[in-house]
Amino acid sequence: MTTADSTPSHPADARELAGWGVWSAPGRVNLIGEHTDYNGGLVLPLAIDRRTTCTVSPRADRILRVTSTAGDGQAVELAIDDLAPDAMAGWSAYVLGVAWALGEMGANLSGVTGFDFELDSDVPIGAGLSSSAAIECAVAVALNDLWNLGLSPMELARAGRLAENSAVGAPTGIMDQSASMLGEADHAVFLDCTTEVAQSVPLHLEENNLALLIVDTRVEHAHATGGYASRRASCEKGAEAMGVKLLSELSVHDLPTLSERVDDETYRRVRHVLTENQRVADTVEVLRDKGPLAIGELLCASHASMRDDFEISVPEMDLAVDTAMATGAVGARLTGGGFGGSMVALVHQEDVDPISAAIASAFAAAGYAAPQAFTVHAAAGAHRDSVTASK
Known part of the structure; x- marks a missing residue:
C-alpha cells in the first residue's frame, strides 16, 4: 500500500520504538435491527470481507500524523497533548478521535509517543456499510x-463510539463498532445494546446455497446531518412520554398506551423501534431453529417498517428492494442508517447475477445513477495483520 506521502517524517532510529505494523478492521452489514442500537435494543450485524487497513509507524515525538490513500496525500497532524473534539475535523477525526476517546476512558497518555497512520480501505464510503467504524476499530x-492499554474488544468498541459521537458529531449507537470488533466468519453478532452482551449466531449461508448481495444505491448519506438526529430525537421523546430511559424497556404491547401520549409521527417512529426489536429476536430464533431460508419475511417486514414508519428509505432503495424480491430474493431490506446507502438481500447463489442485472436495468429505466452490486461474506473482526521488522 502506498500514498502520495508515505515517507516517514521521523528519524529512522525512532522505528526501534515499536517497529512497523499493520492492523485492519472490517466494515459491517446489518442483517436486521435498524435504529434499535441507540435505543438500547437488539441488533444482528455481521462483519464483512471489506476492510480498512491502518499501517502504523512510530515517531520519536508526541505527534499523531494521519494520511489516507482516499485523500489527496495531505497529512493531518495533532499533538497528543492537544487532543480534543474541537481540535479535529473531517475524516481525520475518525482517527484522532479514537486516540482522544481512549484518554477519556482512562488510558494514561502522559508518557506515550506518537505515530504516523496511513489508511487504506475497500469499504465503500457513504454506502451504509460503516466505513467509519472500520477506521475507528482499526x-x-x-x-x-x-x-499497551490492555483493553477488551468491547471497551475498544466503546472508544470508537465515543469518537464518533463526540469527535465526529454523529449520534450513533454501539452496533457498528461492536460488529467490527467482534465479527467471526459465517456468524452474525447478536448484541443487546443495553447490557452489551454479545453472542455469535451461525448463519450457515454457503451450505444452504445462499449469498448476501449488497447493492449500493450510490445515494450517499451523512449521519452527522439532520435526518438521523431527528429520528433519534423522536425516540427520546417517545421514551420520555412513557417514563422510561430507553425504548428497549418497552415492547410492542406498550403501543396502545403510547398512541394516547404522543403525536402520530412520534408514535410511528417508536413503533418501528419496538417492532424492529422484536424482529431481531425472532430472526435469531428462526436462524437457530429453521435456518436462513426462513428469515425472508422478517427482512422484508423490516424494510417496510423503515420505509413507512421511520421514513428513512429513498425511492432508489425501494426500487432495489422491490426488484430484488420480484426477481427471486429470499428477503431484502435497507441496511444502515438510511437516507441512501445500501440494500442487503438474501439470495440464492445462482440468482446473484440475474438480480443484480435486474436492479441495474430498473435503475436505468428510472433515470437513476447506476448502482454497484457485490456479495459479502461474514468475516473476522479487527486484528493485527502483520508486523514489519524495524530497520
Whole structure:
C-alpha cells in the first residue's frame, strides 16, 4: 500500500520504538435491527470481507500524523497533548478521535509517543456499510497494542463510539463498532445494546446455497446531518412520554398506551423501534431453529417498517428492494442508517447475477445513477495483520 506521502517524517532510529505494523478492521452489514442500537435494543450485524487497513509507524515525538490513500496525500497532524473534539475535523477525526476517546476512558497518555497512520480501505464510503467504524476499530486495536492499554474488544468498541459521537458529531449507537470488533466468519453478532452482551449466531449461508448481495444505491448519506438526529430525537421523546430511559424497556404491547401520549409521527417512529426489536429476536430464533431460508419475511417486514414508519428509505432503495424480491430474493431490506446507502438481500447463489442485472436495468429505466452490486461474506473482526521488522 502506498500514498502520495508515505515517507516517514521521523528519524529512522525512532522505528526501534515499536517497529512497523499493520492492523485492519472490517466494515459491517446489518442483517436486521435498524435504529434499535441507540435505543438500547437488539441488533444482528455481521462483519464483512471489506476492510480498512491502518499501517502504523512510530515517531520519536508526541505527534499523531494521519494520511489516507482516499485523500489527496495531505497529512493531518495533532499533538497528543492537544487532543480534543474541537481540535479535529473531517475524516481525520475518525482517527484522532479514537486516540482522544481512549484518554477519556482512562488510558494514561502522559508518557506515550506518537505515530504516523496511513489508511487504506475497500469499504465503500457513504454506502451504509460503516466505513467509519472500520477506521475507528482499526485505529483502536493498533493503539491498544502499541500503547499497551490492555483493553477488551468491547471497551475498544466503546472508544470508537465515543469518537464518533463526540469527535465526529454523529449520534450513533454501539452496533457498528461492536460488529467490527467482534465479527467471526459465517456468524452474525447478536448484541443487546443495553447490557452489551454479545453472542455469535451461525448463519450457515454457503451450505444452504445462499449469498448476501449488497447493492449500493450510490445515494450517499451523512449521519452527522439532520435526518438521523431527528429520528433519534423522536425516540427520546417517545421514551420520555412513557417514563422510561430507553425504548428497549418497552415492547410492542406498550403501543396502545403510547398512541394516547404522543403525536402520530412520534408514535410511528417508536413503533418501528419496538417492532424492529422484536424482529431481531425472532430472526435469531428462526436462524437457530429453521435456518436462513426462513428469515425472508422478517427482512422484508423490516424494510417496510423503515420505509413507512421511520421514513428513512429513498425511492432508489425501494426500487432495489422491490426488484430484488420480484426477481427471486429470499428477503431484502435497507441496511444502515438510511437516507441512501445500501440494500442487503438474501439470495440464492445462482440468482446473484440475474438480480443484480435486474436492479441495474430498473435503475436505468428510472433515470437513476447506476448502482454497484457485490456479495459479502461474514468475516473476522479487527486484528493485527502483520508486523514489519524495524530497520
